[in-house]
Amino acid sequence: MKTSPKIRREVIENCKAGDERAFAEIVLHSQKKVFNIAYRMLGNVEEAKDLAQEVFISVFDSIKDLREEIRFDAWLTQITLNHCRNRWKYLKRRQYFNSDSLDDPIETEEGDVPRDVYDPSDNPETLYEKKLIQQLIQRGLQKLKEDQRELLVLRDLQGFSYEEMGELLGLPEGTIKSKLHRARMDLKRVLERAAH
């Protein structure tokens, strides 16, 4: 998994001092990561964009309280996850995910695509199929529990180490590993059900 180089310490310090250019630099540096976590967690581009912007507003408001600049990435991820959890709860209350099914049309960046039942045993590595795989994964993630989704996004999509995840989630590595394994097995079952 690709990890972006860490943001320079001076930029964070300048942002803390109220420098808007430093803030812009932070946004440009971290927006992809924040947006992708949000998108994988929520499964909707617009919601993910709105949430990512809220995250950066929170960063702007509270970066002066950040004591260890070196932990900026972990701090930013924590803010993002907190926003995701809150947004997920909010959308769930409004029954946003009620019609969510692997048979529903899939929302993509190019619009809704009718769902084809896909057999993972077939393996024509075409662009269309790649897209379908991504959509299936996205829908499969939505079917999982929130904490399972978090683990899969952080570890398998964002490439966080178990140590980082342990810090972020406040859990021991062993717990994270076992939870992550259960999440992966559940995802496998969801994908199998979608194929058959």
Add this chain to the structure above:
Amino acid sequence: MDCEKARDRFSSLWERELTPFEEGVVKEHLSSCPECQREFDQFEKAMRWLHSVEEVEVPDEFLPELYKKMEERERIISAEKPRGGWFNFPLPFKLPVQAAAMVAIVFLVLYLTKMMPMGQYHPKETGRPSAPLSVEKKSEQGLAQKETERGRGTLKIPAEAPRPKDVEQAKAPLPEEKKFEPTTPQVRAETKTAEAPSPKAEVLAFKQIESKEAAKAAAPSPEPGRIEKELLAKKKPIAATKPHQEIVLKISDREKAISQLRELVRQFKGEIVTIEGNRFLASLPKNSFSDFKKELEGVSSTSKTDEGIMRKQNAGGLKALHGVEKEAVEGKSGEPAIPVTDEESRIVVRILLVQE
């Protein structure tokens, strides 16, 4: 190794986290168990797909939209600040301010209600609240103050009220006067002499008095009676009262009438207290008063009691008595004549001689 334990190690096997020994044991199970092998193949495929997911590009205009949102938020916050300013103040500051405001409102309302309607109303009502206070205190000072206030109040009426109402206002005290009648005569003889009206009254002629002035003179008369009542309760001789009985005699020969009057008074074991021109104050035993009155009526062709005279006064008929009283008022700086009764057993009679 059983199937369940082997499947629990799929993640570790896939991430190559198992020790070579553990990996060998799991692989050995997979090779011997086609079901677990198929499961592992499915797991591996799902993981491959999961890791094949590419990062989504951030939508265009992400940063400008973010700036817009921030500006909008700033605007909302700045707009909310003045509106919610008061609510944001801490309670220790808000409570005293609210309490002070409430007290101020209460005082304002009291001030307004006291100022607005009372000033235009009957002056007796304004004077009333102080009366019970003075009684309670039983102090002469309080009484004197009350009296002066009342005097001022009554004198103000005619000035403020239009002319036709003067007569009504002059009438107004009557019920009170009647109310206090039983007690008013309770003043000692010394007081009578001290407070007698000035003898300058050439009251025989019926003077035409301005109704305003007449009202001024007449209005205070019941008031001193009231005060006297209060003072008598304290056994202090204070002058300023009205006679219990007043008799007007119409005579043709003054000298003869006076001698007859003296004779009658003596006859009924009374005494003449004061003589002021044609006004006499006589003190008589109460039980002999009715006989005395009858005898006195024989002296004159006409005689009237005090009530009758008062009625005439109010109607503007007999101005002479007004004249007398007015003179008495002028002479005693606003205080009316003071014929009074002796205590309980005696009665004081004012006798007025009017030449026909």
